[in-house]
Amino acid sequence: MLTLVLPRRLVGLEGAARRSASVAQRNVDALKTAYWLVMLGGLLEPVLYLFSIGVGVGGLVGEIALPGGRTIGYAEFVAPAMLASSAMSGALSETTFNFFGKMKFMRLYEGMLATPVRPIEIALGELSWAMLRGSVYSAAFLVIMVLLDLTTPARALLAFPAAVLVGFAFGALGMTISTLIRGWQDFDMIGAGQFALFLFSGTFVPATTYPPVLRWLVEVTPLYRAVDLIRGISIGTLGPVQVVDVLYLLAMTGAGLLIAGRRMERLLCR
Amino acid sequence: MNSLIHARGLIKRFEGFTAVDGIDVDVRAGEAFGFLGPNGAGKSSTMRMIGCVSPPTDGVLRILGMDPRRDGPRIRARLGVCPQLDNLDPELTVRENLTTYARFFGIPRRVARARADELLDFVQLSERADSRVEPLSGGMKRRLTIARALVNEPDLVLLDEPTTGLDPQARHLVWERLFRLKQQGVTLVLTTHYMDEAEQLCDRLVVMDGGRIVAEGSPRALIETHSTREVVELRFPTDDQSGYADKLAGIGDRAEVLPDRILLYVGDGDDALAEVHRRSLSPASALVRRSSLEDVFLHLTGRTLVD
Numbered sequence: 001m002l003t004l005v006l007p008r009r010l011v012g013l014e015g016a017a018r019r020s021a022s023v024a025q026r027n028v029d030a031l032k033t034a035y036w037l038v039m040l041g042g043l044l045e046p047v048l049y050l051f052s053i054g055v056g057v058g059g060l061v062g063e064i065a066l067p068g069g070r071t072i073g074y075a076e077f078v079a080p081a082m083l084a085s086s087a088m089s090g091a092l093s094e095t096t097f098n099f100f101g102k103m104k105f106m107r108l109y110e111g112m113l114a115t116p117v118r119p120i121e122i123a124l125g126e127l128s129w130a131m132l133r134g135s136v137y138s139a140a141f142l143v144i145m146v147l148l149d150l151t152t153p154a155r156a157l158l159a160f161p162a163a164v165l166v167g168f169a170f171g172a173l174g175m176t177i178s179t180l181i182r183g184w185q186d187f188d189m190i191g192a193g194q195f196a197l198f199l200f201s202g203t204f205v206p207a208t209t210y211p212p213v214l215r216w217l218v219e220v221t222p223l224y225r226a227v228d229l230i231r232g233i234s235i236g237t238l239g240p241v242q243v244v245d246v247l248y249l250l251a252m253t254g255a256g257l258l259i260a261g262r263r264m265e266r267l268l269c270r
Numbered sequence: 271m272n273s274l275i276h277a278r279g280l281i282k283r284f285e286g287f288t289a290v291d292g293i294d295v296d297v298r299a300g301e302a303f304g305f306l307g308p309n310g311a312g313k314s315s316t317m318r319m320i321g322c323v324s325p326p327t328d329g330v331l332r333i334l335g336m337d338p339r340r341d342g343p344r345i346r347a348r349l350g351v352c353p354q355l356d357n358l359d360p361e362l363t364v365r366e367n368l369t370t371y372a373r374f375f376g377i378p379r380r381v382a383r384a385r386a387d388e389l390l391d392f393v394q395l396s397e398r399a400d401s402r403v404e405p406l407s408g409g410m411k412r413r414l415t416i417a418r419a420l421v422n423e424p425d426l427v428l429l430d431e432p433t434t435g436l437d438p439q440a441r442h443l444v445w446e447r448l449f450r451l452k453q454q455g456v457t458l459v460l461t462t463h464y465m466d467e468a469e470q471l472c473d474r475l476v477v478m479d480g481g482r483i484v485a486e487g488s489p490r491a492l493i494e495t496h497s498t499r500e501v502v503e504l505r506f507p508t509d510d511q512s513g514y515a516d517k518l519a520g521i522g523d524r525a526e527v528l529p530d531r532i533l534l535y536v537g538d539g540d541d542a543l544a545e546v547h548r549r550s551l552s553p554a555s556a557l558v559r560r561s562s563l564e565d566v567f568l569h570l571t572g573r574t575l576v577d
Contacts, residue, residue, distance in 0.1 A: 015376075022373040029370050083328035107357040113323050115374035115422075116343035200420070234405035269323050270284070 004133075016124075019117045023125025024132070042093070043137050046086035053204065054078035067087055067208060070236035079150045080231040083141050087166040088223055089194060090137050094130035095174030096190055100181055102126075103267075113184060113268055120261035127171045127257065132169030137158075151234040159233045162246075166226040169249040172256025173222065179263035195238065197223040202231075222252060274299055274426050274457055275320055279329035282315045289315035291481035299425075302458040306468045306563060308480035308573065313461035314354060316478075317430045320459065321351050334425060347375060350424030353432045354410045354461075358403045362406060362490065365390065365399040368421050377421040382421070389417040393447060409440025416447065427451065429460040433467060444472055465563035477563075479571045489563055496569050497561035498523050500539035504546065504553040505531045514551065521545050526568055535565070 058074030065071050075195075102108040109122055142156040142163075152157070177190060194249035207215050218224050229245035232238045275297040282290040290312040297303045305313040318324035319331060322338040322345050331338055333345045358367050365386050372382035390396045393413035399408065406414065412432065419427055426501040432448065433441040452458055462468050468475050469489045479494070484490055497522055502522070506514050512527045519525075522536030535544040539558030546553070567573070 019374065022376070025373060026359070026362075026370050030359070106360055107355070110323075110353065111357040111359070111371070111418075112374055114321055114349070114353070115371070116347045116376070118343060142526055177400060205333050206356060260290055269325065 007014050008035055015116070016118070016121055017102035019121045020124040020128060021113065023117060023122050024129040027093045027126075027129045029122055042054055042086070042090050042133075043140050045089070046082040046137070046141055050075065050144070054082070062189065064206070066235075066237065068237065070237075073150075075148070076150045076235060077206075077231070078204060080159070081146050081201070081227045083138060083145070083163055083168055083234075084226040085198050085201070085203060085223060086137050086141060087163045088170045088197070088226065089102065090134040091130045091167040091169075091171035092174040092190070092194060093172045094133055094183070095126065096178050099126055100178045100187075100259075103178065103264075109264070119264040119268060120257070123175055123257055123261045123264060127168065130171040130174075131164060131167045133261050134171070135164050136165070152236075155234050155236060159230050162229050162233055165246065165253070166230070169222060169226070169238065169252040169256070172253045172260065174256075175260035176256045176263065179260055179267060195266050197221060203229050210231040222248070225249060272298060273332070274334055275459065276332040277330065279476045280316070280319065280326055280331055281328040282319060282324065283327040284310070284328070287501065288481055290319070293478075293481075295475075295476065297457065297459055298427075298456055300455050301473045302460070302471050304459075304468045304472035304475035305461040305478055306393040306463070306465065306472075306475050306567070307336050307461075308463055308567075310403075311478040313478055314430055317428055317459075317461055318396070321349060322346050347422065348425045350419035350422065350427040352412075352419040352427070352429045352432060352490055353425050354434065358411060358414060358418070360403050363400050363402060364395055367403060367414060368418055369534075371418050372421045373456050375393075377422065385421060385423075389420055390567075392420075392450075393417045394443075407440070408434050410442060412436060412440070412444055413447065414554040426457045426459065429458065431461055431463070433462075441467075465567070470561055475478070477564075477567055477570060479567075484570045487568065492563060492566045493561045496566040499561060500537050500542075501544050501561055501565055502536055502557050503531050503555075503559065504533040504534065504547070505555045505556040506551075507554045517549060518546065519552055533565070534569070535569075553565050560564075 054075035058078065061074040062073055063071040064077045112122055113119065138160060142151075142160060145151045145152050146156050183186075200218055201221055202218065203223075207218045207224065209220060225245045225248045229242050229249070232242045232245075272294040277293060279292045279294065281288065281292050293316065298313050305316060314546070315324065317327050322333065322342040324444060325339060334348055336345050338345060340418060359370065362370055364511040368386035368389060369379070369382045372385065377385070387396070390399050393416060395410060395417070403411065403414070416429070416432070419429075420425055429448070429524065433444050436444065445467065448458065449468060452471065458471070458570060460471065472489060474488050475486070475492070476483045485496060487495065504514075504518075508514075509532065511532050514532060515525060515527050518532065518534060521542050522534045524535050525544040526535070534542055543558060546556070
């Protein structure tokens with residue numbers, strides 16, 4: 001009985017993986033010169049922040065004291081946060097703006113759903129693509145961090161999968177948001193939310209400097225967890241808290257995918 | 271079961287209204303089958319259920335002998351779907367629209383490329399293969415969508431209003447291609463609210479109105495059963511055509527009074543028209559024609575198809 005059921009299961013999974021990959025590949029096909037420019041913009045943003053604030057403002061701030069008593073340069077403190085937030089914004093722009101456009105205006109998914117591809121496979125495929133795009137940013141930014149001596153090559157290698165995980169988590173979140181959006185006007189709200197996260201997630205100032213209530217609030221937000229994880233790796237202060245960060249981001253990925261798949265089914269397979 | 275599509279008591283309900291209200295349908299391999307009806311008759315909802323993208327609310331539905339609720343992906347692998355509104359990928363070229371779509375079916379790249387070239391040739395778009403989709407005309411886009419629906423060599427092709435919104439020339443080109451497919455033995459299922467389309471393409475059709483099937487048969491049989499051989503269309507120079515209805519009483523089998531004209535259902539149109547003149551009635555225009563599916567629909571539902 002088991003031997004009969006198991007191969008079928010595996011074949012089913014393989015089919016799902018292949019179909020998800022075909023959805024992601026559609027985006028590779030659509031890659032044209034103009035799109036590359038957009039991607040370049042995504043890379044430039046965190047680098048500009050790093051130089052203007054990390055290095056520029058950092059010159060005025062000087063050293064920053066960690067809870068353990070160790071002090072590090074301000075740029076060293078800010079850089080991992082820039083990496084985390086660029087992983088976030090890369091994933092979000094792909095899964096909100098682009099995803100919504102494909103769903104509502106190009107109606108691409110209607111076409112895909114007339115083939116064996118299922119809603120959850122579209123969600124997975126689009127998320128994989130968002131992650132792939134985010135990984136390019138992350139890798140490039142990590143190279144810059146190593147070159148500026150803001151982290152070591154070994155830590156950078158470990159920080160890379162962490163940044164990918166951050167991309168996954170925010171990509172899944174963005175897709176869920178996309179299925180709830182009513183129209184383009186809602187994108188202003190997403191932008192505002194994203195900017196608030198960017199400013200107050202322990203990015204430029206340690207969360208320990210906030211009043212307790214605010215600090216608690218900041219620490220449950222997803223970008224804070226992402227910054228905490230990547231900073232822990234890049235400055236070498238890994239501890240049990242980072243396990244919480246990883247679990248948090250994994251849960252976010254799973255929940256986001258599940259909800260997005262369900263909502264898409266309800267929206268498109270009426 | 272030899273039916274490619276088998277439906278019994280098929281129902282689709284949305285919040286508050288019933289789009290498809292218990293229909294029975296059987297479509298056999300190799301035939302061209304049509305759903306004829308006005309907008310809102312439930313044709314598209316039926317097509318979406320057959321295409322396994324919309325779960326039936328109730329009733330039995332088997333596509334290619336399988337259950338859409340359980341075997342959706344396996345069924346869709348063998349269907350070709352041409353939706354009512356084009357959903358081609360504007361970020362891809364004409365050829366890529368076919369090759370990328372082929373990948374969703376798991377068709378290997380080389381096979382997909384060869385098939386794309388064949389299909390572009392078939393729908394007469396080879397010269398536009400490397401063009402983007404956007405500059406194409408409506409008719410070209412529709413032909414590309416039809417080509418896309420054929421990329422997996424489907425057992426069953428679903429066409430939802432294949433020529434709605436196209437100009438006459440583009441429509442004829444689409445019809446001609448669909449007719450070729452039919453001759454190749456491809457099973458076609460289409461919806462339309464154009465009676466000429468149904469007459470030209472369908473071996474058999476059902477007339478739908480308000481979510482139900484009101485008649486079924488070949489175009490010829492439907493006309494023979496539900497209408498007379500010929501029709502006389504009379505327009506009188508007045509705002510109220512109905513005033514003339516009494517004066518026409520007794521000519522032919524029956525008359526339909528429309529806002530702008532009166533239709534007389536008769537065996538012989540010329541005889542009937544002679545009788546009209548004998549009664550010294552002088553319509554502004556008079557036309558004798560053969561009965562069409564439009565007349566069948568009018569008779570069955572009391573309404574015209576295109577409103």
